[in-house]
Amino acid sequence: MHADKRNAKNLKQILDQYCASSGQKLSEAKSIIYFSENTPVDAKAEVCQILNIMTESLNDKYLGLQIVVMADRSYCFKHLVDRVRATINGWKENMLSIGAKEVLIKSIAQVVLVFAMMVFKISQNICKGISDAISQYWWGDDDEHGEMHWKAWWKLCILKSRGGMGFRDLQCFNMEMLVKQVWWLLSEPYSLCARVLRAKYCPDGRLLEAKPKNGSSFTWRSILSGLECLKQGCIWWVGDETQIKIWEDSWIPSSHNLKVQTPRGGQPGHYDG
Structure with missing residues (x-):
């Protein structure tokens, strides 16, 4: 929200209505608030007083993830290493x-990263x-000396069936998780998360055509990275033909790039002789 008196009062009213309806109580002592660097000190004080939240967030985490991702991504995610x-x-x-x-690596060491790589x-x-x-750890290195690493x-x-051990390639796994998020947004367009993201970043509703915008969050930019990966292998399944852009979208399986090859303005299906 904008850091001003009107937004703070509206948020306070929403929280009060929720508490009254649910019977739950907001713990203000455990709540924190985050302001952008450009927020005036007077505005900060006013918002904090209205919400009765006096603790300002700096480098806090929520569910193990950074609340704010700074420009230095390596520093922000060093805690994963x-x-x-x-x-x-x-x-x-x-x-x-x-x-x-092998069991410990696959079931614990590589699993603790799943949530971060989904976002x-x-x-x-990193x-x-x-x-x-x-x-x-796999090859037996310790603090005093290292062992021979017999394979890269x-x-x-690589999969065991092809001569490897089946460990995760973390970069590929990260992209796979982001692609799953994109697919979920496409397949569940009426979910609350999808509606919020669509309203902010692609109000026209065409997620497949979404582009980065100035001020986009790092989460949204990460989702767009997954979108670019998804678009390399996805193809429209023609239904009522109301959403497909025949000259731009991928929808023809027999085409080398899945798109129409006839130049726009030409006559498809017309042959001399």
Whole structure:
């Protein structure tokens, strides 16, 4: 919301109505508020007084994720690398077999990242830092010396049926999670999340044609990265033909680029002789 008196009062009224209807109570002592850097001090004080929330958010997290993602993405997501390393360090004290290591990596070390990768596009440096930590644990490195890494980590990410170990390629997995978010927005257009995002970023309702805008959140930019990946392999299934743009959309399976090949203004199906 805008940091002004009118918006703060409206928000306060909504929260009061919710508490009265649900029988729940808002814990103001545990609530925090975040302002942009350009918000005047007087406006901050006024909004805080109306909402009775005096704690301002700086580097807080919600559900393990950064509330605000700064320009330095590597710094914002460095805690993911630290979290994986802390998890792995707790296992080094135990003498585990190769099979046990594989289970721990696949069921815990690579799973703790799922929620973050569903929301944000993680940078290559962060993915590499996480993969390096897991690789070092797999090959038996410790704080004093390293062991021989007999295969590159990307080879271990290949399916077992093709000679690898089936570990996740984190960058590919990250993109897969973002593509799933895009597909969910397309298949559930009337969900609350889809309606909010559509109203803010693509009011025309055509998510497949959405483009980055100035001031877009990092979450939305991450979703657009998944959209570009999805568009490389998606194709329209022709129904009532009311939404397809025949010259621009992908809808012809027999075409090399899934689009109409006849030049606009030409006569499809007309041959000399």
